[in-house]
Amino acid sequence: MPPAGRPRAFDMEAVLEAAMLLFWEQGYEATSLAQLREATGLSSASLYGAFDSKEGLFEKAVEHYIAGPGSVTDVVADEVASPREAISLLLHGSISMQTDTSHPRGCLVALSGTVRAPGAGEAGARKVVAARRASDRARIRACVVRGIDSGELAEDTDVDGVTSMIHGFLLGISTQVCDGTPAGHLHTAADAVLANWDAQGG
Amino acid sequence: MPPAGRPRAFDMEAVLEAAMLLFWEQGYEATSLAQLREATGLSSASLYGAFDSKEGLFEKAVEHYIAGPGSVTDVVADEVASPREAISLLLHGSISMQTDTSHPRGCLVALSGTVRAPGAGEAGARKVVAARRASDRARIRACVVRGIDSGELAEDTDVDGVTSMIHGFLLGISTQVCDGTPAGHLHTAADAVLANWDAQGG
DNA sequence: TCAATATCGGATCGATCGATCCATAACTAG
DNA sequence: CTAGTTATGGATCGATCGATCCGATATTGA
Structure with a gap:
């Protein structure tokens, strides 16, 4: 009722x-x-x-x-796909979504500001997007760990380093898209990041 | 007078x-x-x-x-250094500058907004930062071209793809720094990006 | 039917926004 | 000296900000 x-x-x-x-x-x-x-x-x-x-x-x-457009990053948590495939879907899917002309460019979560003065005001509006970024990062990190466990990545792979490379590139996509970088260039760049993944293979 | x-x-x-x-x-x-x-x-x-x-x-x-802190990216235009070394100095220098606690975190140019509605208002305040981003990108691209010419990179290297990978990572550093990612993780990530550079070598 | 509850359109709040005005002060040129 | 020019402190501008208030309306439970 x-x-x-x-x-x-x-x-x-x-x-x-x-x-x-x-x-x-x-x-x-x-x-x-x-x-x-x-x-x-x-x-x-x-x-x-x-x-x-x-x-x-x-x-x-x-x-x-x-729950809508931003859900493209959820694929990285899919444990059915191989870690490498999960990262591939994450990057290429994000690029496709952010360059889709049926809505604004870029990623709302990546573009909606960062906590510049930590500890201070703790601006409420930015907490929710910062939390999503932290969530994405944690999922990427878990994926890297799975990659090591499965043998896709070398045993001595620096987990936080590879995580930061992938997450950094992911976050940088938004600014590039807003600045007009063509989707094709970004897809090729994503493949280059994945080639790096392969290069670190054990 | x-x-x-x-x-x-x-x-x-x-x-x-x-x-x-x-x-x-x-x-x-x-x-x-x-x-x-x-x-x-x-x-x-x-x-x-x-x-x-x-x-x-x-x-x-x-x-x-x-002219001040942001000048760290100027090294990428230094034609004395090898292309790979120039990119290395660009990335590691940017990370060091952005995590320096003597001033605010991140990069003013990367964080000061993007042109969301191109062609419309053409917001004046954002033009100057967008221009600097375009300048940085062009310099990175020129560096990639030099890398191919010098033989550091394979002849069939996709210039815009590698440029987008490096520029994307560079832009993503700011958000990561503001979110609290330790400098050490980012330096390791930068090395991973450079390892990619080596992997593409001809 | 009759409180109690919650949403509606629309007027309006004080605060703050970026920007302007004005009388005065400090300088140069003649 | 005087006239012209530019910078200063401080008051103030209209517009807009996010937020609140109010009378009317629509619903539920008794």
Whole structure:
């Protein structure tokens, strides 16, 4: 049974989609409540009633992104594929998604800012994206470990070094895409990273 | 002889340094004129008299950055060093600079935003950083070409692919540094990228 | 039917944004 | 000296920021 009180008159998914696209295109700070109201069609009261604050709406929009376009990075956690194949799917899939012209360029998680002054304000809006980046990194690292266990990588492979190389390239894709680097160049670059993976093989 | 009119009473270098640190730490949008006034000690009139606008001040601050900490990437244009050595100095130098605790983390140029809506507003503040990124990329590309010419890289090396791999990793360093990745991991990752360079050798 | 609850559209809040104005001060040129 | 030019501190501008308030409306449980 529905909860007491007047029911919501808007489509939550559609609202989150509109907010996601706006934050994706402009970033958190540059997106105003006035723009969000226009894009979602909601009033301030509805927006704040449902999300408490601009930060709250951003968090939900990011979760919507992670469950949608951002889910391409989930493949790296797939333990069915070989570690090398998982990394390949991660990189090529991310490039394809970020250069898809049906939505804004780049990755919302990679572009939405970094915690510049750690310990200080601990800006709430950035916590959710930083957490996703940390999650992606941990999954990549686990994949590298699996690669060593399976013999794809040499026993003495530096786990954090290879993880940082792959994660660094992944994060750098966004800026390149926004700057106009063609998808083809990035796919070739991803293959070069994977060639490195092979070179480290034991 | 000095120009007519009342002379400036402030130290231009000190003002640009203060503004640079603020933009570096918080980004363009999140930095307010009130903060810039406090950090520089200047009044609004002095600030606008000297730089015309917030964007103008940002541009000068970025130029100050490029001539200072950001100059580490200039080594890649040094044609005295071998191409491989130039890339090595570029990556390791950037990592050292960005993890130096005497100033904000990461790279101002890589973190100061990207042109999300090309052709539209062509946001002035982002043009100057985008131009520097394009310059860095072109220099890396020229270095790759030199590597092929000198025989360090195979004749059939995909120039744009290798360029995108190196530039992508370079750009990704900033986010990793801001997220707390230790410098040691990044230096090892840079060596892995260079190992890739060796693997492509003809 | 009658509270209680929750959402709605829309007006409005104080704070802060980037930017401008003005009277005054400090300099050069003649 | 005077006239012209530029920088200064400080008040202030209209616009916009994120957020709140209010009266009306729609629903549930008694």
